[in-house]
Amino acid sequence: MSVLDKIFEKAKQNPQKVAFPEAMNEKMMQAAYEAGKDGYIIPILVGNGAEIKAAAEERGYDASVFTIVDINEEEYKNKVIAAFVAREDTRLKEKALGRRMQDPLYYAMAMQKVGEVDVTFAGIDYTTGDVLLAGQMIIGLKEGISTISSIGLCDIPGYEGSEGSLLAVGDSGVCTNPNPEQLADIAISACETVQGLLDWEPRCAMVCYSTLGSGQGELIDKVKEALRIAQEKRPDLNIDGEFQLDAAISPAVAAKKVKRESKVAGKANILIWPDLNVGNIAVKLIQQFGHANAYGPMLQGFSSIVCDCSRGAPVSEIKGNIVISAVRAAGLKN
Amino acid sequence: MDRKELEEKIIELVSVAYKTDNVTLETSFKNDLKGASVQMVALVSEIENELDATIMLADASACSTVADLVDLVEDEL
Numbered sequence: 001m002s003v004l005d006k007i008f009e010k011a012k013q014n015p016q017k018v019a020f021p022e023a024m025n026e027k028m029m030q031a032a033y034e035a036g037k038d039g040y041i042i043p044i045l046v047g048n049g050a051e052i053k054a055a056a057e058e059r060g061y062d063a064s065v066f067t068i069v070d071i072n073e074e075e076y077k078n079k080v081i082a083a084f085v086a087r088e089d090t091r092l093k094e095k096a097l098g099r100r101m102q103d104p105l106y107y108a109m110a111m112q113k114v115g116e117v118d119v120t121f122a123g124i125d126y127t128t129g130d131v132l133l134a135g136q137m138i139i140g141l142k143e144g145i146s147t148i149s150s151i152g153l154c155d156i157p158g159y160e161g162s163e164g165s166l167l168a169v170g171d172s173g174v175c176t177n178p179n180p181e182q183l184a185d186i187a188i189s190a191c192e193t194v195q196g197l198l199d200w201e202p203r204c205a206m207v208c209y210s211t212l213g214s215g216q217g218e219l220i221d222k223v224k225e226a227l228r229i230a231q232e233k234r235p236d237l238n239i240d241g242e243f244q245l246d247a248a249i250s251p252a253v254a255a256k257k258v259k260r261e262s263k264v265a266g267k268a269n270i271l272i273w274p275d276l277n278v279g280n281i282a283v284k285l286i287q288q289f290g291h292a293n294a295y296g297p298m299l300q301g302f303s304s305i306v307c308d309c310s311r312g313a314p315v316s317e318i319k320g321n322i323v324i325s326a327v328r329a330a331g332l333k334n
Numbered sequence: 335m336d337r338k339e340l341e342e343k344i345i346e347l348v349s350v351a352y353k354t355d356n357v358t359l360e361t362s363f364k365n366d367l368k369g370a371s372v373q374m375v376a377l378v379s380e381i382e383n384e385l386d387a388t389i390m391l392a393d394a395s396a397c398s399t400v401a402d403l404v405d406l407v408e409d410e411l
Contacts, residue, residue, distance in 0.1 A: 091375075096382035133391045136375040146372070 002157055003166055004295070007197065007327050013042040016118040016326040019069075019111055021046045021104035021112030021123045024055055030217035031318035032121075036065040041326045044069055044117055046108040057141055078169040080107075081113035089140060089303070100137070103291055105130065108139035112304060118329040121270045121322050123308035132174075132292065135299070135306035142189070142303045144233070149175045151190045151270070152296035153197075154286050162203065162247050162267035168194050169271045169286075172279035173297040183226035184233060187272045189300040191237045194270060195322065196331025197298070205248035206230070211257045214244075240264035245271065305329045337408065340385075344404050347384065351377035359401040371395070387411050 001009075019034075022028045023045035033056075036043035045052050049070025056063060069076065081101070085094050090113065092100065100106040100254050108120040123131050132148060141148070151170030170190045175182055183206070184231050191202035208223040209215050222244045230239045240262050246253040247265055254266025273279035286292045307325040309318055341359060349357045351374075354366045361367065363374075366395070378394050381387060389411040397403040 091379035091383070093383040095386065096379070099382070099388050129392065133375075136371065137379060137391070141372060178382070 003153065003198075004246045004323075008040060008323055009304070011323045011330075012038075013038060013328050014330045015041050016323060016329045017042045017044055017107035017116075017118045017330075018326055019044045019046050019117040021108040021120065021122050023104075025124050027313075027315050028124050029056065029059065029061070029316060031315050031322055033061050033144060034267070034315070035319050035322045037051055037062070039146075040323045042067070044108075044111075046111070047071060047104045049073065069107075069111070071101065071104055075108075076245055077101060077107070080110050080114055080116065080200050083276055084110050087113070090138075091140075091264055092137070092259050097219050098190070101135055103134075106138055109134055109306075113138055113140075114185065118333075119305045119307065119325050121309065121325055124313070124318070127311075128308050130227070131306065131308045132299075135302050139276050139302045139306055141301055145185045145189060146234075146299045147175050147178060147185050148299060148301040149178075149182075149186040149189055150297035150299050152192075152283060152294045154283070154289045154290075154292045154294050156286060156292040159290065159292075161269065163198075163269045164202060166198075166269070167271065168269060169273065169283065170279070170300075171273065171276065172283040173276075174299070176276045178226075178275065180222055180225035181229055183222065183272065183274065184230035185301065187226070188232045188234050190270050191239065193298055193300045195329065196328050196334075200225055200269055202238060203264045203268050204237065204239040204270040205243045205264050206239065206247070206270060206272045206274075207245050207248055208242050208274050209244060210319065211244045211247045212242065212260070219274065238263045240268075243268075293322065298324065304332060335385075335411070337404075340408060340411075341401075341404050343385065344381070344407060345400060347377060347380045348400055350402070351380060357400060357403065359399065361400045362398060363400075364398070381407060385411065 018041045020032045032043040035041045044067045046069045049068050052068050111117045112120050147326035150173040151168050154167045156165050171186050187204050191204050194200045206223050206227050210220045226236040227241045247257045248268040258265040305328045309321050345357050378391050389405050
């Protein structure tokens, strides 16, 4: 059973309510419909109710699969606004939120913030920037976390690591040049993301060009400081370093280079890159030379799950990412 | 609200969002405040709440100084 099959199976056991603020987009509606009809999620389409209803009928979808939330319907909107402003962890007040909620993306996220849906799925018409900004404004960052970041899940043919062919890596997509505190938060968030999605015991390695002092310089100092902060903030998590990539994932190399006890060295299932240059290049190397499938990016650091889907993604990939986000949302409840 | 009142209000909101005193119209977001995007989100939210102006976060983030932000909000009022 592939990793995606396992995630799909997990979704079916506990389908989550997923809001779609881009329901009029044909690919998005199809992916939402297929994921809903197959029982992986409960799709909630947010937008102009009459338009969505007409489009769904025209496209031949069974209307009973969808719940449609009409953003022009005042009574429900006011209920969401009242619940939102009553929360202590929100910033916008009634009037400002009401204005923002004329936009389906903000409407869906406000529903998520007050628990009417479990996750918002967007990004096919909205840009990544739109989704990140709305997420910061409405959902907010997780307490104690200073930055939004992302991880990807790589399925690498022929790789025999501590989780078989799978390896989680981050951040390869969002945080350009994290300072030590941000880098620590990326590692902590990554541990929580893989716990929620895959039930792994996280073993997170902070990688750079040095293993336990074999190299020196400011690039390494940043990683060491990030490690210190991460370990201090979350001593319950297995976060270790600083390691070179081979010392992180190869037991033989770890045995030679890491002369102290480590729960991570040689068997890391998460790699944290020092910056986005490394992260972007590393993922491309894994894909180009390792012929890996890379799932994600999965956004992390928000107080609940915020998703961004690739604008050029085919329906099958969108569906996969919808289901991944639903399983992450379910994992967050545990 | 006249320009002077708007300037004072925005200086007050910037001081709260970035938890710092000594904010002036010449204060630079990048060089003086060195804030993360989280603080800019807090600032934009407060501007929306207090001044009834919806400004785009991207536009606010593009402001170099507090005076630029006052110009942006003034256009929206």
